[in-house]
Amino acid sequence: MSAGRMLPARIDERHKTTQRVRRPWIGALCLVALVLIAYARVFPAGFIWDDESHLTRNPCVVGPLGLKEIWTSAQAVYYPLVLTTFWLLHKLAGLTPWPYHLLNVLFHAGSAVLLWQALRKLSVRGAWFGAALWALHPVMVQSVAWVTELKNTQSGFFYLLAILWFLKWRDQFLERESPGGGSSHTDAGRTTMRRSLVLSLFFFLLSTLSKPSVVMFPFVLALCVWWQGERIQWRDILAIAPFALVSAAAGLWTIWEQKFHARAIGPDWSQSLAERLVIAGRALWFYLGKLIWPDPLIFIYPRWAINAAHVSSYLPFVAVIIALAGLWCLRAKWARAAFFAAAYYAISLFPVLGFFDVYFFRYSFVSDHFQYLASMGPLAFAGAAIATRYDWLGCSRRVAMPTMAKPGPAVTQRVLIGFCAGLLLMLGAVTWRQSGEYRDLVTLYTATLAKNPGCWMAHYNLGIVFANNGALEKAIAHYRQAIALRPAYAEAHYNLGRLLAEKGELGDAITEYEAVLKINPDDADAHNNLGVALSQTDRVEDAITHYEKALAIRPDDSAVSCNLGAALLAKGDLDGAINRYLECLAAAPTMVDARYNLASALLRKGRFDEAIFHFQKALALVLTTRMLTRIWAAPSWRRAGSRRRLVSTEKRYNLHQIIWPRKATWPGFSQRRPILPCATAWKRCDWRSRLSPQGHEDHAGPSFCASWLRPTLKRVVSLRPPKLLKRRSRRRRLSKIQH
Template sequence: MAQSRRELAVAGILLVAVTLAAYLPALDAGFIWDDDDYVTRNPVLRSLDGLRRIWLEPTSIPQYYPLVHTTFWIEHALWGLDPFGYHLVNVLLHAASAVLVFAILRRLAIPGALLAALVFALHPVHVESVAWITERKNVLSGFFYLLALLAWVRARPPAPVPEAKRRVPEAKRRVPEPKRRVPEAKRRVPETKRPMPGTKRPVVEAKRPVAAMVFFVCALLSKTVTCTLPVAILLIEWWRRGRVDRRDVARVAPMLVVGAALAAVTIWLERVHVLARGAEWSLSIAERLLVAGRALWFYAAKLLWPVGLTFNYPRWDVDAGALRQVAFPVAALAALATLWLLRRRIGRGPLAAVLFFAVTLSPALGFVDVFPFRYSFVADHFQYLASIGLITLAGATVARRLPRLEKPAAVVLAIVLGVLTWRQSRVYESFESVWRDTLEKNPSSWLALNNLGKLHLERGELEEAAKHLSRAADLAEDAFETHVNLGTIRYAQGDLGGAQRHFEKALALRPDHAVPYNNLAFVLNQRGERLRALELLEKALEIDPDYVDGHLTIADVYARLGRPDDALRHRLRVLELAPERGAPGASSGAGGTGEDPGGD
C-alpha cells in the first residue's frame, strides 16, 4: 500500500510539473471571445446576490452550469479581472485530471497507465479546453467526472481472475477428507458476506458509491456532457467481467436518472436561451448520422496526428446523397463490428475503449443541437474526456506488445507533445492572435473575419474593419453579426441611412436577439424617431433584461423624451450591472457587439 501511494505521488508530481511547463504560455494569455460573457462583463460575478442568481435563475448566466460560474464568482472576488488567476486554475484542474486518469487506470490494472496519463496531460488537442477561460466547463466537469469514476472503481471488487489463472495443480489441491464432516450449510459463509482474504469488511467501500454520486452531480453542474458517465461505468463492467446484468444497471440507475434530467434542462436552455435553433440546426436524421460518422473519424485523426489544430474548423456541407460522406458512418460501424467479432482473440479492451470514445463524444456528434454547430460541426474541446478512451488503448497496446519501448515512448511523446502544446498555447495569447491563427488555417472562416473586423472597428480602423466584414458577409449572408458590425461602421462614418439598413437586416435575420433591436433603436433615436426606438428597446430588454447597452440607450431615449425618472431608473440598473459604465456621461451606442456566445 505504501509503495502504491509513493508511486502515485511520484507520478502526480511528474504530471503536474510537465503540465505546468507545457502550458506556461497560457498563463500569460488574456481573455478571448466569449470570456466577456462569462467573466469580464458578467454582472452576476459582482455581488453576493449574483451568487444566488447563478444557482436560482438559469437564464441569468450564458449557460446553466452553476458550479462553473460559482468558481468564477469566487475568483472575481479574489483577483478581479486579472486573467492569470483564471488561467492558472484551468491548468491546475487539467493537471489534476491527468493524475486521476493515472489513478483510475492503475486501479483497473490497465498497463501503460503513466504513458496514457502523460499523453492526456500534454496532447495539444486539449489546449482549447485549458487555455480558453470559458472552457472552465470542460476542465472542471472533467475533474469531477474522473473523481466520480475513481470513487466508483474503488468501490467495486476486483475483476474475477480468469479460470486458467485460478487453477491450482491437482496434486496441491487435494486435502485429506476429514473424518468428521461439517454440514455444508454450516460450513459455508454467504458469498456476499465473505470478506476478501486479508481485508477488512468493506465499510469504507460502501460509502464510495455515494461519493461517486456526489462527484457526478458536481460534474453535471459544471457541464452536462458528463451525463454519459453511467454508460461508461457499464462499459467498464462489461470489459472486466464480460457481461452486464440487472444489478449493474440498478447500481447506475440513479446516475442515469439524474444525468438525463439535467441533460434535458441543458437541451431546453440551449434552444430557448442560447438560441441554438433555426436553419443552421435544421438537419434530417440521415444528415445527423453523416455528421456523427464523419466527426468520429475527425476526432480520432486529430488524436493520432494533431496538426492543423484551429479554433474554428470549416463547417461541412452535408449531403446524404454523397457516397463519400456515407462512407464515414459505414466505416465506423464496420470498425465496431470487427472489434466485436475479434473480442475473443484480442480481448474486450479495444472494443470497450472505442465504445467509451464514441459514447462520451455522443452529446457533441450532432444528435443534439448545440450552439457551436452554427460555426462548425467539430471543435477540439468536444473530445476532452472522450479522448481518454483511445489514449488508454494506445498506451495499453504499447505496454503489452512493446514493453521495452514503454519508457522511451513516454519520454519521446512527453517532449514532442509538450512542445506542440507549448506552441498551441501561444495561439491563445489574445483575442487577436486566436482569430489570426484561425484565419490562417481556415481562410473561409467568416467567424474569424467578423471578429477581426470587430477588433479593427474598436480600434477605429474603419477601412480594415470594412474589408474583413465585407468578406465575412460574402461568405455567410445570413450572419447577423456582420451586419451589426457593418452598420456600426456606417454610423461611425456618419451614414445613418446605411447604418439603419444594416441593422434592419440584422434584425430580420435574428429577431430573437437583443443586439439588433438596440442598435436600430440607437440610430432611430439619433434620427428623432424616439417612440419607435422605445418600442424596439422594450423588446430588447424583454429578451435580455440584463443587457447593459439596452439600458443605456433607453435611458438616453427617455431623457430626450423629457422623462427623467424613467431615464434615472435605467441608469441605476446600469450601475447595478456594470458600475464602470453607469457613471454620469457614460454613453450608449450602436454598441452592440457583433459577437455571439460560444454556446457549448
C-alpha cells in the same frame, strides 16, 4: 499475447499484483511537472472569446448578482459549480488572468494523475504512459488554455474521481463475494461500501454541475464492469441507477438550455436525421484523426456542407458501425481492449455528434474541446498497446512505473524508452507551441484565419476587438469580410452600420440597418439605431416609425423611449415628447438624456419651475456619475473612504444603482449639452426677470441661457467633484453608501 490487449483483472490475477507502484507520488509529480512545462505559455495569456459571458462581464460573477443567482436562476449560463469557482477566484484575485489559467492547468494535471490511477484500477498496462499521452496531447490545448473551458477540466477532474470511487466500491463488493472476504460482511465493511458508492455519486454530481456533457457516465460505468470480466448483473444495474437518474435530468436540462437559453434555433440547426447521421460518422473519424495526427489544430474548424443525397456521405457512419461490430465479434480473441477503447470513445462523444442541437454548431460541427474526456480511451489504448507489445514500459524504477513482464534486451529497452520519451517530448513541444495561439484575441483569430480563411466568426470578432481599440478602419474591413462570407449575418451588418454612423457615413449606415431588418424584422436595436440615423438626416417621420416598431418589440426599453421623445420634440410635438420622457424616467430615473430633454421640453412649454427641477436632477446625476467613475477606477483600498464622502448636490445616490445604468445612459450625454449651468446659476438668480414684460419666451431657450451663463458653463463642464460635492465631517456624515 497480441498487441493492444489490456487484460481484465479477473482473467489474469497475477497481473493485478504487478500494478502496485513502489512510489506513486514520483509518477504523479512527473505528470504534474510535464503538464506545467508544456503549458508554460498559458500563464501570461489573457481572456479570449466567451470569457466575457462566463466571467469578465458576467453579472453573477463580477456584477451586482451573486451565488444566489448562480444557483437559482437562468440569468447565468447554467454551469453553477464553474461559476461558483469563478466567483470565489474573482473575490481572491479579481480579473487578473493568470490565476484562472493556473487553476485550469492544475485541474488538467490533477486529471492526468487520476486517469493514471483509474487505468491502474482497471489493470490497464502502460497506465502512466497512457495518462502522459493524454496529458500532453495538443488536442487538449483548447480546453486547458481557454478559461471558459474550466468547465471541461473541472468536470473531468470530478468525473475521474467518481470513476475511481465506483471502482473502489466494485473491489470491495468482489472482496465481499469472495470466499475469504469475511471482513466485508461486517457492519463496518458494508458501511465502507456504501460510503464508496455515495462518494462516487457525489463526485458525479459535482462533475455534472460543472458541465452536463458527462451525461453518458452511467454507460461508462457499465463498460467498466464489463471490462473487469463480469457480466452486468442486477446488483450493478441497481448501483448505476442513481447515476442514470442524474444523467437523465442533466441531459433534459441541457437540451432545453441549448434550445431556449442559448437559442440554438434556426436554419443552422435544422438538419434532418439523415444529415445528422452523416455528421456523426464524419465527426467520429475526424476526432480520431486529430488524435493520430494533431495538425492542423484550429480554434474554429471549417463547417462542413452536408449533402445527404449522396450515398457516399454515409460511408463514414457505416464504417463506424462495421468497426464496432467487428471488434465485438473478435472480443474473445484479441479485440477486447480495442472494443473497450472504441466503445468508450463513441459513447463519450455521442452528445456532441450532431444528434442534439448545440449552439456551437453554428460555427462548426467539430471542436477540440468536445473530445476532452472521450480522448482518454484511444490514448490509453495506445499506451497499453505499446506496453503490451514490447513488455518494457515501467521497467525503470526511476520513474516509478509498474513492472509488467521480464525486460527485453537492454538495447531494445533503450531504443523503446527513447522512442516513448521522444513521443512525449514531441507532443509536449506541439502543445507548447499551440498554447501560444491563445495569448489574446488578435493572436487567436489571426491564427484561426491563417488556417481557416473562411471563418466568418473570426472576422466578426476581430472587428469587435479593433472597434473597441479605436481602429475603426480595420474593424470595418473585418465586418465587410464577415458579411462577404456570410451575407445573412445580421450581427455583422448591425455592427458595421454602427461604425459607419459613428464615422458620419449615415447613408451607408442606414443601408446596413435596413439589411439587418430584412434578415430579422424583430430586431429592436436595429430599429432604434436606424431611427437615430434617420433623425440625423432630418427624416423625422421615418425615425418615429422605427422607434415605435422598436417599442412594440421591447416596450420597456427606456433608451428607445428617450429617442422617440427627442424625435417628437424635433417634430414640435411637445406634449407627446413630455409624456414619453416621463414614461422613460419612471422606468429609468437615472437616465441623464431623458432628464435633460424633459427639462428642455418643459422650458419650451413655459413650465419653468418643473424645468429647473429636472435640470437640477440632471446635474446631480452628472456629478454623481463622474465621481463614481473616479471612485470605480481607484484602487480598492481607496474606494471605501471615497464612498463615505460621496454626497451629491441633491441627494446621495446608491453606488449599486448608478454604476450599472450609467453604462447604458452616459454615452449619449458625451456632447455636454448646455444643461450644466441650469442647476446652480439659475437657482441663484431670478433668471425669469430677464424676460421682457411682454413675455418673449423665445429668449428663454437654452441658447439664450448659455450666452449669459457661459462662465458658469465652463466652470461646471470641468466637473471637479471635490469642489462641487458637499462634504461632511466624520462625526456628522450619514450612513455609508452601499457598494
